[in-house]
Amino acid sequence: MKITPIKNKKFGGVVTNVKLKNISEVECSEIKEAFLKLGFLLFPRQFLTEEENIHFGERFGTLEFGAQSFANQKKNEDGTYGEILGQNIQRMRTNLGNEYWHTDSTYRPISSKCAILSAVKVTQKGGETELADMRSGYADLKESIKNRISDLSAYHSNLYSQANDLGDFPPAEINSFNYHGEASLRPLVKIHPETGIKNLFIGRHAFGIPGLSRKESRELLNSLLAFVVSDKTRVFKHKWEVGDTLIWDNRRLLHRAKPYDYSIPRALIGTRVAGEVESELAYYPSDPEAQSGRDALKSELALLRQEAGGKKFGGSTVSTSSIPVNLSDGSVIY
16 A cells, blocks of 8 residues: 655645555554545545445444435436436535535534545536645644634534525524534634644634624634635645545545536545544534524524525635735734
């Protein structure tokens, strides 16, 4: 097995000379060590089945879900793919939301440890997966900004991000995986539970920093995100080939899908590993502090409905330009 760091990047690696479907315990240990060091690992030409995708995920912990279809086609009971799905259904609007920078499951009580994608069908143009490193992003911040954000937290909600990014307001349902009506409060600066290294912990699901006005909160979150993705050494774009498998650390990295022609079939299978309760639990819906999250989300959604105006469902993406954003105190992040 050979693990090669990505050239000219501050994170990431490519793993060759290995077959994930039958890795040894020694190889698995080496992969986990590299995963923690590099943040993501790309395994070309693995051609994992759904069962093998799940089994690889289980090597990293308890699953949120296994071998879920991330496709713009209806998946039949026999495993084949059928009709192309229209953007008028919620599943596709959720997929469009994934074109914005995010980390998985921060909107759930327990956020995700890592995610795995394996390519089944790919497009010739578009449809790449981009990753961005919040560890080096935090390390490169000015000390004054680090001090300012050290004790700040933000709420996270998928209902918020869909409304804010797409003008999409799905109904809240208590038992929904994505749209359950809760908002989890998480620190802007996360200490990685396994490495002990600090990184930012932000993305499209984050809103409403307690202690800041709505305007200040939005400016700060947008500025931090813009800073992370402004440096090419902190961003990696993977052009999918059939058979590729990619795993990334949700506790450290942002990711997003790039737009593509949705009339052309594209299918990935994905497995998501849940985080450990000790480090990734915000609070449970039954806990007293959960009410403040529900109240913040209700207030924010009401404002977003007023502001939605002419917004329509569509697949735009957050800019990766390096235009500095002035913060409310007159400072600039970079």
